[in-house]
Amino acid sequence: MSPRKKRRGGALALALALTAVLGGTLTACGADAASGGPTLRWASSYFPTHWDPVVGGSGAQFRELALVYSSLTRTDESGKAVPDLAKSWDYNTAGDEVTFHLREGLKFSDGTPVDGAAVKAAVERAKQQKNSALFGDLTSIESVTAKGLDVVVHLTQVDYQIPQLLGERVLQVASPKAAQNPANLDQNPVGAGxxxxxxxxxxxxxxxxxxxxxxxxxxxxxxxxELTSAPDPATVVSGLQTGVYNFSDLEPSQAAAAKQAGLDVFVQPGFNASNISINVHRAPFNDPRVVDAVRYAVNRQEFVDKLTFGYGEATDQPFPPGYVAYDPQSKNRYPYDPAKARQLLAEAGHRPGDVKLDLVVKEGNAEAELVQSQLAAAGITTNIKVDKNWATPFFAKDLTLSLYSTTGRDSAVQTLTAHFGPDGPLNLSSPDEPAGFEAAVAKVRQTPLDAPDYQQVLQAATRAGLDSKALVFTYSTPNLFAKSKQISALPKNPAHVDWTGVTISGQ
Incomplete structure (x- = not known):
């Protein structure tokens, strides 16, 4: 769950020049449009820095990595786990062991067979590799055994979330042969996608x-x-118009121009949520009244209007409204009320302007400026401090105030524990956690996904988590894309970009 990566700068002319320079090389590979057949030209602002799924699969880049890698399961349009490399799975009676049955005759692109041993190696590497970004997602897995095409996942607890968890986001399976050299795999991906x-x-x-x-x-x-690192947002629409690209993620500020250019602009469903991250172990947030002052100071609709141009949604939870885990009972617990925020600060002994804090972010942006403005209206002064190495102090819990945005997980439980759990990477107040949260999460894990009361149990866990003082949720950013009309509609699988059944005409 890494923060949303911003677009790299650059001009369209540079992109065009680069395409021309590389043209001969790519044609020699037999892989561009000259080789015949429909060609997807995808400009991505999430171009993978890492092609090893253990390292790069935790952030938004998993969508691009899914071009190369398959997983045990994938997500359908309802958000439910369905077969991918595994054709089926079943739990034991106790619910603490799940066996995945792999498809017959599959192989990785290097010829290595896709079998139980390969999946076992993938899980163990995700748990043990030093630079793994996924080990925190796999704490329920005690061990894995393999026999032929069967993979048995032994759990530390009853957990019916595992098929949901081990999908495209958390366990994209690489060739075990290629993974013997992780550094090489990182730039030379080998999967079965x-x-x-x-x-x-x-x-x-x-x-x-x-x-x-x-x-x-x-x-x-x-x-x-042809997957290309996207240039400056202002030039993406021009690139789509001229055919340099035919598909791209899109900044909301460019949506109107893209529509005027005759492009298809659409929102892919997802789990995105942004928040203000707070460390309750540091003054002034060791006083709950100051935390609540921040809660009342937030005007969520202003984020939607000014940052997403109306394409996003206001949210006060780690999910957008309407998602299965979103708790209607907790909606609007802290409505926008700057007067109430100033009152709470006064009760905590702070006059307007007394509270002065660094708001530490990876890069200066409009979101940080909006937070600064809203907190100032409530009497809290913030200095936006840009730290390119921001992730190091954030994950070490060495910051007082920061911002974070996530793309969520296919398993809602993993999203909850990442935000509210004592070891949650997104819990800046770790090891602080709300009372009753672990018990509520354990109950969700113990509830089969098809149980009649599953949604009720899941929303109760969200409700318990929201007692945390560590996060103030603001808005859900849209998964906004633009494509040429020659590309057919994509499946509406939440958070994913799925090319199954998609056609490109006129090439």
């Missing part, structure tokens, strides 16, 4: 071709992919 990489130009471009050995290759109608 719908496409194989023929060339990676680090930080700039990747060229891929359709994988004929992918288990669902019959439903992949794209022959080639």
């Amino acid at each position: 719908p496409f194989t990489v023929t060339q990676v130009i680090p930080g700039t471009k990747a060229v891929l071709k359709k994988n004929p050995d992918y288990w669902d290759a019959k439903d992949i109608h794209i022959d080639n992919v």
Whole structure:
């Protein structure tokens, strides 16, 4: 769950020049449009810094990595886990062991078989590799055993979330042979997904071709992919107009221009949520009244209007409204009330302007400025401090006030524990946690996803988590995309970009 990566700067002219320079090289690889067949030209502001899914699969880049890697399960349009590499799975009677049954005859693009041993190696590497970004998601897994095409996941507790968890986001499975050299895998990905990489130009471009050995290759109608690091947001629309790209994520500020250009602009459903992160172990937030003052100072609709141009949603929880885990009973517990915020500060002994804090962020942006403005209206002065190495003090819990945005997890429980759990990476007040939260989460894990009361139990866990003083949620950013009309509609799988069944005409 890394913060939303901002677009890299650059001009369209540079992108065009780069495309021209690389053209001969890519054609030599036989992987661009000249080789024939439908070609996806994707400009991504989340171009992978890491192609090893253990390292790069925790942030928004998992969508791009899914071009190369498959997982045990994937998510359908209802958000439910459905078969991917695993054709089926079943739990033991106790609910503390789940067996995944893999499809027959699959192999990675290097010829290594996709079997139980490969999945076992993937789980163990995600748990043990020093630079793994996924180990915190796998704490329920005690061990894995494999026999042929069966993978048995032994759990530390009853946990019916595992099929939901081990999907595209958390366990994209790499070839165990290639993973013996993680540094090489990091720039030369080898998976069993719908496409194989023929060339990676680090930080700039990747060229891929359709994988004929992918288990669902019959439903992949794209022959080639050119994945490019997106230039400045203002030039993306021009690139889409001229055909340099035919698909891109989009800044909300560019949506109107994209529509005027005749492009398809759409929001892909997701779990995104942004928050103000607070450390209750540091003054002045060791006084709950100051924390509540921040809560009442937040005008969520202003975030939606000014940052998302109306495409986002206000949210006071780690999920957007309408999601299965969003708790209606907790909605609007702290309505926008700057007068109430000033009153609470006065009760805590602070006059307007007395509270002065650094708001530490990775880069200066409009979101930080909006937080600064809203807190100032309530009597809290903040200095926006940009720290390019912001992640180090954030995850070490060495900051007092910061901002964070996430793309969520397919398992709502993982999203909850990441925010509110004592070891949660997004809990700046760790090891602080709300009373009753762990018990509420344990009850969710013990409840099968198809149980009649599952949603009720899940929302109760969200309600327990929201007693935390560590986070003030603000808004849900949209997964906004633009594409040429030659590309058919994408499946509405929440948080994912799925190319199954998608066609590109006129090429």
